[in-house]
Amino acid sequence: MRWSKISDAVIRRLPLYLRVLEEVGRDPDVKLISSQELGDQAGVSPALVRKDLGWFGEFGKQGVGYEIAYLASELRRILNLDKEIPVALVGVGSLGSALVRYAGQRYEEEASFNLHIVALFDSSPNKIGGNVDGIPIWPMEALKEQVAEKGIKIAIVTVPSSSAQMVADQLVAAGVKAILNFAPVQLTVPEGVHVANADVSLELQRLAYYLST
Amino acid sequence: MRWSKISDAVIRRLPLYLRVLEEVGRDPDVKLISSQELGDQAGVSPALVRKDLGWFGEFGKQGVGYEIAYLASELRRILNLDKEIPVALVGVGSLGSALVRYAGQRYEEEASFNLHIVALFDSSPNKIGGNVDGIPIWPMEALKEQVAEKGIKIAIVTVPSSSAQMVADQLVAAGVKAILNFAPVQLTVPEGVHVANADVSLELQRLAYYLST
DNA sequence: TAGATTGTTAATCGATTAACAATC
DNA sequence: TAGATTGTTAATCGATTAACAATC
Numbered sequence: 179m180r181w182s183k184i185s186d187a188v189i190r191r192l193p194l195y196l197r198v199l200e201e202v203g204r205d206p207d208v209k210l211i212s213s214q215e216l217g218d219q220a221g222v223s224p225a226l227v228r229k230d231l232g233w234f235g236e237f238g239k240q241g242v243g244y245e246i247a248y249l250a251s252e253l254r255r256i257l258n259l260d261k262e263i264p265v266a267l268v269g270v271g272s273l274g275s276a277l278v279r280y281a282g283q284r285y286e287e288e289a290s291f292n293l294h295i296v297a298l299f300d301s302s303p304n305k306i307g308g309n310v311d312g313i314p315i316w317p318m319e320a321l322k323e324q325v326a327e328k329g330i331k332i333a334i335v336t337v338p339s340s341s342a343q344m345v346a347d348q349l350v351a352a353g354v355k356a357i358l359n360f361a362p363v364q365l366t367v368p369e370g371v372h373v374a375n376a377d378v379s380l381e382l383q384r385l386a387y388y389l390s391t
Numbered sequence: 392m393r394w395s396k397i398s399d400a401v402i403r404r405l406p407l408y409l410r411v412l413e414e415v416g417r418d419p420d421v422k423l424i425s426s427q428e429l430g431d432q433a434g435v436s437p438a439l440v441r442k443d444l445g446w447f448g449e450f451g452k453q454g455v456g457y458e459i460a461y462l463a464s465e466l467r468r469i470l471n472l473d474k475e476i477p478v479a480l481v482g483v484g485s486l487g488s489a490l491v492r493y494a495g496q497r498y499e500e501e502a503s504f505n506l507h508i509v510a511l512f513d514s515s516p517n518k519i520g521g522n523v524d525g526i527p528i529w530p531m532e533a534l535k536e537q538v539a540e541k542g543i544k545i546a547i548v549t550v551p552s553s554s555a556q557m558v559a560d561q562l563v564a565a566g567v568k569a570i571l572n573f574a575p576v577q578l579t580v581p582e583g584v585h586v587a588n589a590d591v592s593l594e595l596q597r598l599a600y601y602l603s604t
Numbered sequence: 605t606a607g608a609t610t611g612t613t614a615a616t617c618g619a620t621t622a623a624c625a626a627t628c
Numbered sequence: 629t630a631g632a633t634t635g636t637t638a639a640t641c642g643a644t645t646a647a648c649a650a651t652c
Binding site: 189191192193194196197209221228256257258259263265272273275276277279281284289291292293298306331332334344355356357358362364371374376378379381382383384385386387388389 | 394402403405406409410433434452469470471472476478485486488490492493494497501504505506534546547553554569570571572575579585587589591592593594595596597598599601602603
Binding site: 437443453457 | 605607608610611612
């Protein structure tokens, strides 16, 4: 544990900053960025940008700003994106397959989207042995072995709600530390395992609220 | 505008409460639920459940609790889910197609997921005229007409980042009031239009942070 | 009635913003 | 040097929790 007690709200903004830095860094003439400019592009106040970065160190120079390339590399280090991260995906339905392709594209396009889906899992016999974009589909029985062998710490769950908790349990047992859950259920995981919910269903229902305002 | 100034944090929890109510409501013997029980199942404190509901009215009985069917119907009304909501989707790639199927499934399985994708749009000539699960794919030129004809107020955007802002502009011009954006860019929309970001890329990068803790 | 639980106000907690000394 | 912008502390704002009177 490197920095304890840094709030999730802070962590959530770091990838956003990193994306802005990569965007502006494409212009080789621009070497520096101020918290004002970085905040503008990320949709955050300059004070908050400085406060967020302040949790991790001093990355800027007073009167000057932040060196784009340096700050980007520091953010990659903080987010563990300085090395390639192997990811598993469980549930190779249409959403699962689409996410494999989506992640592959991000991996190609975004310089520091360093997450790589390396193994797929499904329980359906007619999918096992197949692949999506060249990534092999394994039976659930192979989960533990593959997670260990490939050093997988993050998994994406795109199985039906009814099996999501069971799959999460298996992932945790196999040693996975973070889960991106697309199933419309609240997963229960032990302390130390992180779950992010990508619940499209809830988001759409939430948007419906604003139709009456 | 019915209730002004209710925070987004509150609105975000309402669909969650609704989901719990539907879940427990399946058992016909259970007619009542306390804020304690509702909170437990939604992962929220009982005090917060009562405070959230309190913004919209008095739905419970002291000493008794909340009548499940009644509270559910009130939440549906508040979230505009008491009537079917037509939705458009722009960008019929693999992610777009997958979401069409996903939404179709939610529509079947969840009693009050009352959002219905009724029109798809793409710029690729070899997709136009086709369909996904029977829902027709229109050219972008047909957007304004279809949105007006079908009364579409919500759209899902699954186009590449490079065209997302342009598509958003067209959606806004056509009269769409809420956008669920899957493209990894920050969309700019006028006052009164709501954007929810479903940025899988950011979520995964965020999860990577927790691998070092 | 007695016990339970709501609705609501006051207290607390945490996150964001404002301000400014330090310093490049 | 003078102007600019960081790093950081104090002030403010908003959201959550605690507490309890009202009441079913």
